[in-house]
Amino acid sequence: MKHPVAMDTNFKDDGDTPYDTSKPSSFLTYRLSRVQARLNAQAADLLRRHGGVPLAQWRVLLLLYGGDVSSQKEIVGLAQFDKGQVSRLVDTLIERGLISAKSGGKDKRVRTLSLTDDGTAIVERLIPIMRERQRQLLSVFSAEEQTRLMEFISRLDGVADKLDI
Amino acid sequence: MKHPVAMDTNFKDDGDTPYDTSKPSSFLTYRLSRVQARLNAQAADLLRRHGGVPLAQWRVLLLLYGGDVSSQKEIVGLAQFDKGQVSRLVDTLIERGLISAKSGGKDKRVRTLSLTDDGTAIVERLIPIMRERQRQLLSVFSAEEQTRLMEFISRLDGVADKLDI
DNA sequence: CCCAGTAGCTTGACATGTCAACGATTAATG
DNA sequence: CATTAATCGTTGACATGTCAAGCTACTGGG
Known part of the structure; x- marks a missing residue:
């Protein structure tokens, strides 16, 4: 870098x-x-x-690939992205042919999202690379340190909401 | 929040x-x-x-108020902002009358930046508020923990550049 | 059933951030 | 000194992120 x-x-x-x-x-x-x-x-x-997609789009693709989510609401809930941002990310991914949306559910406001074959291929190509990156990132911390770091982050996360100013 | x-x-x-x-x-x-x-x-x-400015502009104002910087180059060097972003932030701040720029130096590419009276007033009004925020944020960490956290961040910072993928 | 409130999503507006190409100026080097 | 290279800054293009207004569909209490 x-x-x-x-x-x-x-x-x-x-x-x-x-x-x-x-x-x-x-x-x-x-x-x-x-x-x-x-x-x-x-x-x-x-x-x-590696010929992939922008970072934000990648994160959406991963959530869909994992099968954790199938609607924008669930993406917003899981990843805590802004719902407006998700709406536009989904539009872009559909335009690029990486995901598809069906509106056939009970709730007519909701589109059920899923990866296309192209989308699946891209995710499966990039996953090993991103895993290796994650491994290298964490390699500078011992297991105990990783736990400690996460705990610090949680504490920061908690206090950010409680500031009384 | x-x-x-x-x-x-x-x-x-x-x-x-x-x-x-x-x-x-x-x-x-x-x-x-x-x-x-x-x-x-x-x-x-x-x-x-508190009727202030957007966050990015605020950061530029603070750097100028502290007297640490007087040119865009120095802002980029100190804060590690993108130089294009700094160029536009400076434009905006000049438009709003919060800073002024003089081009009289040796290097004709460089504008010497300084706060206007309005800019100074805004900074001095907001500083106590932001200091109180910082105090509350750090209140969940002991001194030892603060040191540890910073060390972790440094380590992450270091490893981010060394990933060989 | 009605309709007020809520939920899922879209859209507009703006702020932030990043990269790359370019222009102007200055510095370095033969 | 004359090129060449590096530096400071601007600009265009795009990606990201955030907030709020508004639309449509659903839902629950009357």
């Missing part, structure tokens, strides 16, 4: 803490944002180089 | 690991993405409710 290495210890802040450059804690949301952006860029690049 | 609580332990994956819902580690990038989105939404909402 790219990325100029710069600033890992030398930037000012994350947009949330104005001064106070001395305390690493001040950089938390900034650094989260950056590492998140880098991981996304790496995943998107990987998908592009 | 909003957010339907759902799925914190029950979703399939993060778009990077197709199956394997049993291992929390499989959810890492997904959960990072979600917690990051939630923190961003919370910060943006806070800025909006």
Whole structure:
């Protein structure tokens, strides 16, 4: 990947803490944002180089491939994507012929979604590659550290909703 | 804030690991993405409710207020924003009268940026609010945990560039 | 049955983020 | 000094993400 290495210890802040450059804690949301952006860029690049789809579309395809979901509502519930975004992602995937939608259910508002053969082929081609990426990403953490990291993230997730300002 | 609580332990994956819902580690990038989105939404909402500017613009204003930067290059270097994005953010901030730009330097490509009085007023009004938010966010971590969390993020940051796929 | 409320989805509007091509200027090097 | 290369910035194109208004279909209480 790219990325100029710069600033890992030398930037000012994350947009949330104005001064106070001395305390690493001040950089938390900034650094989260950056590492998140880098991981996304790496995943998107990987998908592009292997002739795949954009990252957001890929995530929808995976959910459908796993058989976990068959409607937009379920995609929204599982992945916590915005419903508007899902609506447009589904449109795009249908246009590209990677998924199909049937409206025959009881509830006429709902379209039942499924992968086409093309969509299935793409997912099955990319899955091993994405699994290998995941393996390499996690290789820098011990099992205990992985657990600890996830627990930290959960805690952040919890506190984000409780801020009383 | 909003957010339907759902799925914190029950979703399939993060778009990077197709199956394997049993291992929390499989959810890492997904959960990072979600917690990051939630923190961003919370910060943006806070800025909006207090009559401020959008989050990205806010971050640029803060960098300028701190006196750390005076050109787009320095913003890109410090904050690791995309230079195209910075170019447009600066345009917007100038249109809104929050910053000003002078082209008088040696390097005729560079504009020297600074906050206007309006820009300074907005930043100084919002800073205490954002500092309180940061304090509350970090209140769920002990000092030792904060250090540990930052170290984890650094490790992720490092490995993201080294993936050989 | 009626109809007010809710649910699933669509759409518009905007903000954010990323990449790549390009223009202008400056720096480096023969 | 003259090219060439690198740097700073702009712009176009597109992907992503978020919010809110509105549409249609379903649902439940009267």
